[in-house]
Amino acid sequence: xxxxxxxxxxxxxxxxxxxxxxxxxxxxxxxxxxxxxxxxxxxxxxxxxxxxxxxxxxxxxxxxxxxxxxxxxxxxxxxxxxxxxxxxxxxxxxxxxxxxxxxxxxxxxxxxxxxxxxxxxxxxxxxxxxxxxxxxxxxxxxxxxxxxxxxxxxxxxxxxxxxxxxxxxxxxxxxxxxxxxxxxxxxxxxxxxxxxxxxxxxxxxxxxxxxxxxxxxxxxxxxxxxxxxxxxxxxxxxxxxxxxxxxxxxxxxxxxxxxxxxxxxxxxxxxxxxxxxxxxxxxxxxxxxxxxxxxxxxxxxxxxxxxxxxxxxxxxxxxxxxxxxxxxxxxxxxxxxxxxxxxxxxxxxxxxxxxxxxxxxxxxxxxxxxxxxxxxxxxxxxxxxxxxxxxxxxxxxxxxxxxxxxxxxxxxxxxxxxxxxxxxxxxxxxxxxxxxxxxxxxxxxxxxxxxxxxxxxxxxxxxxxxxxxxxxxxxxxxxxxxxxxxxxxxxxxxxxxxxxxxxxxxxxxxxxxxxxxxxxxxxxxxxxxxxxxxxxxxxxxxxxxxxxxxxxxxxxxxxxxxxxxxxxxxxxxxxxxxxxxxxxxxxxxxxxxxxxxxxxxxxxxxxxxxxxxxxxxxxxxxxxxxxxxxxxxxxxxxxxxxxxxxxxxxxxxxxxxxxxxxxxxxxxxxxxxxxxxxxxxxxxxxxxxxxxxxxxxxxxxxxxxxxxxxxxxxxxxxxxxxxxxxxxxxxxxxxxxx
Numbered sequence: 001x002x003x004x005x006x007x008x009x010x011x012x013x014x015x016x017x018x019x020x021x022x023x024x025x026x027x028x029x030x031x032x033x034x035x036x037x038x039x040x041x042x043x044x045x046x047x048x049x050x051x052x053x054x055x056x057x058x059x060x061x062x063x064x065x066x067x068x069x070x071x072x073x074x075x076x077x078x079x080x081x082x083x084x085x086x087x088x089x090x091x092x093x094x095x096x097x098x099x100x101x102x103x104x105x106x107x108x109x110x111x112x113x114x115x116x117x118x119x120x121x122x123x124x125x126x127x128x129x130x131x132x133x134x135x136x137x138x139x140x141x142x143x144x145x146x147x148x149x150x151x152x153x154x155x156x157x158x159x160x161x162x163x164x165x166x167x168x169x170x171x172x173x174x175x176x177x178x179x180x181x182x183x184x185x186x187x188x189x190x191x192x193x194x195x196x197x198x199x200x201x202x203x204x205x206x207x208x209x210x211x212x213x214x215x216x217x218x219x220x221x222x223x224x225x226x227x228x229x230x231x232x233x234x235x236x237x238x239x240x241x242x243x244x245x246x247x248x249x250x251x252x253x254x255x256x257x258x259x260x261x262x263x264x265x266x267x268x269x270x271x272x273x274x275x276x277x278x279x280x281x282x283x284x285x286x287x288x289x290x291x292x293x294x295x296x297x298x299x300x301x302x303x304x305x306x307x308x309x310x311x312x313x314x315x316x317x318x319x320x321x322x323x324x325x326x327x328x329x330x331x332x333x334x335x336x337x338x339x340x341x342x343x344x345x346x347x348x349x350x351x352x353x354x355x356x357x358x359x360x361x362x363x364x365x366x367x368x369x370x371x372x373x374x375x376x377x378x379x380x381x382x383x384x385x386x387x388x389x390x391x392x393x394x395x396x397x398x399x400x401x402x403x404x405x406x407x408x409x410x411x412x413x414x415x416x417x418x419x420x421x422x423x424x425x426x427x428x429x430x431x432x433x434x435x436x437x438x439x440x441x442x443x444x445x446x447x448x449x450x451x452x453x454x455x456x457x458x459x460x461x462x463x464x465x466x467x468x469x470x471x472x473x474x475x476x477x478x479x480x481x482x483x484x485x486x487x488x489x490x491x492x493x494x495x496x497x498x499x500x501x502x503x504x505x506x507x508x509x510x511x512x513x514x515x516x517x518x519x520x521x522x523x524x525x526x527x528x529x530x531x532x533x534x535x536x537x538x539x540x541x542x543x544x545x546x547x548x549x550x551x552x553x554x555x556x557x558x559x560x561x562x563x564x565x566x567x568x569x570x571x572x573x574x575x576x577x578x579x580x581x582x583x584x585x586x587x588x589x590x591x592x593x594x595x596x597x598x599x600x601x602x603x604x605x606x607x608x609x610x611x612x613x614x615x616x617x618x619x620x621x622x623x624x625x626x627x628x629x630x631x632x633x634x635x636x637x638x639x640x641x642x643x644x645x646x647x648x649x650x651x652x653x654x655x656x657x658x659x660x661x662x663x664x665x666x667x668x669x670x671x672x673x674x675x676x677x678x679x680x681x682x683x684x685x686x687x688x689x690x691x692x693x694x695x696x697x698x699x700x701x702x703x704x705x706x707x708x709x710x711x712x713x714x715x716x717x718x719x720x721x722x723x724x725x726x727x728x729x730x731x732x733x734x735x736x737x738x
Contacts, residue, residue: 006519006521008525009517014533017481017515018399018403018530021396025489028231028320029206029284029321030282030285032283032287033284042151042152047290048283050147055139060134060136060138060704062134062677063106066678068132071130075146075169079113086111087111088112089109089186092182093107093108093172093179093181094655094658094660095178098246098250101672102176102668103672103673104175105178105676106175107677108182109171110169111171115156115165115167116160117163119162120163120164121163123163123188123191123193124165124193124301125196125257127248128142128148128198129170133272133725134704134727135725136273136275136277138174139203139280139281140202140203140276141200142198142200145199146169152167152290161301162301163304165297179248180248180252184255193306195260196259196262198263198289200271201265201268202266202267202270203264203270204264206229207262207293208232208263208265210236211247213259214241215313217310218306218307219259219260223296226292226295229288230318232317233487234316234444234445234446236490247263262293264289265490265493267280268494268496269547269553269554270552312330313442315446316443317446317447317483320486325446335453336431336435336438336445336448336449339452340435343424343452350424352424357429360426360428360429362413363406363512364505371405372504374534374538376501378541381542384575384577385496385554386546387498388547389544389550389553389720390540390544395500396537397534397540400530402511403515404527404530404531406515407527407530410518410523411524414520417520423516423517426513426516427455429512430452430512431448433509450479451476451480452476455476455477481511481514484509488503491503546718547721548720552722553577553720554575554722554723554725555718555723556726556728557570557706558571558572558594559707559729560592560604561604562734563733564736568603568604568605568607571592571595572587572601573599584712587600587601588601589601594733605709609707609732610636611734612633612634612699612700612734613633613635614631614633614642615738616629616738617630622688626689628688632680632685633683634680637732640699641673642672642697642700643670645695645696645697646670649690649691650671650688651664653671656684659686694737697737697738698733698734700731703730705729705730706728706730714728
């Protein structure tokens, strides 16, 4: 009877874990808009109507284009209709692309309006950008920010804030943060001490607060007071600092303002694509962004100097968007040390630091490695991001492999080890991993305190109060799973391009405390269930369509002409997915000179395309080097770029007398300046070199459409596939000496 009970217990644990993985997305569902909106509340319907008016026919409207002029005109009309008096800041800007050797230039027209206040004082800035990429209409990125700012402006205008609130609708964010860069040089920027920024990397999901200034305690103090449905954690904000971040906050952060940065990141398949439409924008996501920003605006507007509200650095997380937990970093670190000491003492007493700890580590590593290996094999069977349309099936397949591998290791090497010893070792391992991770990203501390604290208390009471210890252990397992589950759900949202296995280590950690409760001698049924589920989900993942109406596949077509060689090629980027059958031409994998991204390549007919050109306007010696003014032209294209040979010793690129520093090494290897928009025809730049050698350069012209010869390829584009990140384009490259 006991064996049968343990056998059923194993099945139940695996079933509950898989159900938890399947349902975890419910933890990050944004709240639905109310059926009725009271005065002073965020009105989602009104915000959508305004956004529809501003976007008009929903054409792409990149910086310095006629389409963006039209969007700006409608935006100004909306603000004036509210009784506000917006101004337009017209500037030309060149900005260094974050952590790269690229300088991006464009002419921008920022729309700026200040809401009258009850008293003078430093301004609170609300920022969003109104330009889109050339690939799509930008209803999410950043129409969601524009709609939010307009609705907040209308509400604040009816009830004056305690201090001035300035709204910046900037242009040129998508190309190189040019609008925000231009704004921080304006006199008004010197009157600002706090910022709320809104951006998007998708069209669904909650309003995630993913970035603050450092130290963050003052910003979090305002957020904690304002948030009605908080979605934020300090691990995300730490990663935002570590990875390349290309929101406007890059330009704002050096000013030392108290800031909070919001974004929605759900369904990234529509991000920077023709699918980023008003119809695709989730109304609940818009409501959540708008209501959270409105509440935070009111709180921060009531604080003349928000930085004085609190000091220091905190770690924090929400739980299912219902509870917000914040701890000073020093206190969190102290609690971690105490938990490690207590868990270590209990593990020593229970003789858990030898074979039981090795078993726990083996289960963790086996789950992580097995999932990564199987996911790798799956990409060999079906190359490309095959999970794009139906990611849940693929992720459940990964989680099932994690559980199967961990259960196998437990059954194979865990026999004869008392479960109380393994239990102590498992929680000890979780604390060790948490402490190690927190050394690199301190924000992770918050995820390794509450579950382990309950578990350590249960372990301490194991002999004196068994029933209480069991209750604490079960509660610890549930709490740890819930805290990690929300984190994993957010990772799934962000990892639209994979790798699938990236969630496996966290899945192994959150499953370990439950799996070690299965008696090692009775793991057969649990292993069989996990393996069967894994096989079934992998089969489904490999058979389901690559793209769907809701989540289209990525399929970009480029025409590339080498003007210096008289050659032309087609390039199709599918993110490693195979081409559809019957596509005309002979295709092979490779790269083309304009981009290092691997794509499918075929020979193309030679047709006339815009040809870029450059000429030296002025040159003068600067020490052993020289300063050169160069006039660029896209030759009738929409954008132009100049790339300098790797051997060129370049130290600065940009506007005359205002160059941006270019790192001596990094990516790309060829230092590049690019310009987008009508103002690029005859655009004069300055380049500063440390020597006086002749300049070997590559010039590229981009036109955001294809020649007539591409119609057959466009017609063969698979159903439910669209261009992403860039439109179908005609690119011309030529090499020359200056």
